[in-house]
Amino acid sequence: MAIWDFVKDAGKSVFGKAEAAEPKAAPAPQASAAPAKPAQDPDTARKVAAIKAELRALNLDKDDVHLTLRGDTVRIDSKGADRETLEKLVLAVGNIEGVAKVEADLPEPDKAPxxxxxxxxxxxxxxxxxxxxxxxxxxxxxxxxxxxxxxxxxxxxxxxxxxxxx
Incomplete structure (x- = not known):
């Protein structure tokens, strides 16, 4: 896994403003046989959706691209993307205002971009x-x-x- 640093306060503004209303309380969990996946907080989900929308606008959002946001770090996972496409994904995400780091596994890990x-x-x-x-x-x-x-x-x-x- 490689990590690239970006200028957090530079880039395209895609996150907009957070909703003014407080997030609604989650309903009480129902008993089930399978453990529930932890819910993503609404602000993180909104930011991931905004990043995905930007990738769609750039025609870089493929079905196998999965994004994970932790604070100001975005992790990109993709099984089918070639090296050039992954490098473009790293740049597209890293050049978004508010993103400081991008993590991704590139093919040919010995060849640094x-x-x-x-x-x-x-x-x-x-x-x-x-x-x-x-x-x-x-x-x-x-x-x-x-x-x-x-x-x-x-x-x-x-x-x-x-x-x-x-």
Whole structure:
């Protein structure tokens, strides 16, 4: 299991505001033969639903993607996703405001992905020059971060980008 750190206060705001009403008390449990699964608190369930909605909007939510939220850490489990898709899932979830860490098991665990956190004033060209040796290769970074990026000029400080490897 690998863990990636993200800037918690940077990213897309998808959680919105919590409901003002207090959560309703859970009904008394009925006696049953099977132990009941612990219920997820309403705020956590709402946040997981918001993350899943964002993944659907990016066309990254597949049937086998399972998310678990603990505080500001999201765990991603997926049996069928390839390495590139899992890296994009990690970035899509990590670039959500309020998420500080993402955990996931990537195929080929000995091959660490290369991520870059954007600093103030950086451009994709400057990042391409630093990592790929040529500023004109900025489009490779842009394409590696689709669909999270829709415009190569729309990156922001604190955003984490996936750097494609040769």
């Amino acid at each position: 290369v991520f870059h956190t954007v600093k103030k004033g950086e451009t994709l060209s400057a990042i391409a020059k630093a990592y790929l040796g040529d500023a004109n290769k900025y489009n490779r970074i842009f394409e590696a971060n689709r669909p999270m990026l829709s415009d190569p000029d729309s990156i922001y400080p604190g955003q984490t980008l996936r750097i494609p490897q040769e």
